[in-house]
Amino acid sequence: MTKAPLGNLLFADAPMGAPPAPGLCPIRDVLSLVGQKWTLLILIALEAEPRRFSALQRAVGDISKRMLTQTLRDLERDGMISREVFPTKPPAVEYALTDLGRSALAPIAGLKDWANRHHGAIKAARTAFDGV
Amino acid sequence: MTKAPLGNLLFADAPMGAPPAPGLCPIRDVLSLVGQKWTLLILIALEAEPRRFSALQRAVGDISKRMLTQTLRDLERDGMISREVFPTKPPAVEYALTDLGRSALAPIAGLKDWANRHHGAIKAARTAFDGV
């Protein structure tokens, strides 16, 4: 506790490449989730109804199978989504939000609201900044 | 509207490396903010009071000058923080939240709350998943 007051309290579990030390800081965990470029998209895509692998890929639009698989694994590991395999002729796999995953949609909605309300201000700020 | 329903509606402005097309989607903008690994940390560090460059670096703890500068520029460009230069003997620069930046703290707090409430569940899910 000699240094890095804010950093250690909120995020820092290690400089960057060190063993994650599972969950030193809650915020750090959430950030690694939210910052993942595809996670929110997938959670939102699952909000209305469970979806299968290829349905998800279509819904998101421009995600590769590789990234979709990886992100789904991460979300499953974090308990945000469930994965059910149907041993049909061509195998089908359905993903759905867990209660935990669904509970995350609330704060995410808060973020979306803020984004929609202030998007114009941000764009204006950028234009002004760049236009100097 | 032929494909990528969710993706285009929420995020996709380009595969990844293409010109950002300023602000196609609000959520995408917010994500690029939140996902930036240092932005939230800096906003939170500025919540209580304006701070100078080196004070911010100390507060965050493990951020390099390079990344601190870059993140501050991005936040300034987005109108989230202000930058005031004092032409003193050794120059001093003070950063502060703008109204826009301050308004972002609310949804961020929602995220923090969710994180604190469900951190245990996430850790448990991970342990269970890994322990298989």
Place this chain on the structure above:
DNA sequence: CTGTATCCAGGGGGATACTG
């Protein structure tokens, strides 16, 4: 003190081909 410039390693992530 507050940056900017350069160098460079590591990893994120796309494309493609293959498997069960």
Place this chain on the structure above:
DNA sequence: CAGTATCCCCCTGGATACAG
């Protein structure tokens, strides 16, 4: 259909040195 495996490019971001 639902992945896995491989290749590989490029960007992120740390370290260091330099400038105003």
